[in-house]
Amino acid sequence: MLPAGVCAPIEVNVAKNILVFEIDERQLGVSADLVVEVVRAVTPLSLPRVPETVMGIINLRGEVVPVLDTRKCLRLAAMPVRHTDHLVIIRDGALCYALHADRAVDLAMLQSDATDEAEEDSEPTGQLAKTTLGFVQLLNPWDLLSSDDRAELASIVSSAPAREAKG
Template sequence: MTPTPYEVLLFTLEGQRYALPLGDVRELVRAARLTPLPRAPDVVEGLMNLRGELLPVLSLRRRFRLPPRPLSPEDHFIVAQAGPRRVVLHVDRTEEVLTLPAGTLDETPRELPGVGYVAGAVKLPEGLVLVHDLRSFLSEAEGLALDTALAGTSGGT
């Protein structure tokens, strides 16, 4: 059996490059105005209406403890699958899709203490890029709080 290549979407946040497995990415959209979501976990910036579907927009800046920055029309949104939930990730810019040879993903970083949300790392000529695992991006408590906050949006508000 031939090992299959691994595809990732590269994006930048505060000048640093990160990646997501391409299998988790559904589409890329331009940044749009968000609707606040009361009682949502801190990592949730708000809601985005994407063709009639209300999706939570997650702030990678907050999650990675980067300085806050106002939403800009030049920002990009990545619509992605985070386990059973569709979410939108707010990033500074999406860059490109890379097809990496099989065995290129180094899974060692995900076993280091304090490195949550990481599926592994890829060594590129420009440096190391962490590949994030969206299935572990929200804690169980954050997921439950988000479900509760989203349930409040369908109750006539």
């Protein structure tokens, strides 16, 4: 029997790619379909009145991109941005977000049914999956922000000229 909050993987047949990244030596993954690119981390420009899980914004080739504090979202200890860190850029409709990670690891094959739902009270990772790189906690980026927070960020991003967000 597994301890509470620990999920057992399920074997599957349909393959899917996920981008695996690390935070505090924890392997997390997001669907590669959501990932636009991975870039070296830069210190984001802080903004007032943004959700507490937002570190700030960066200018990514003229596009204003909010940077989510993935550690805070996962209830881990805060860390400043380091030159070895990565930002995983994902797209949510017309808006891009960056997930701050210690490092991007690799693309891994995930069998679509090789996951098990996490318990309701767990972190926003949602699923544990068996991949070609080992066990990975799958992250649903849309669970990191409420719909109100996403709408607020979209408003801030649309009103912020990209030249003000250095990065």
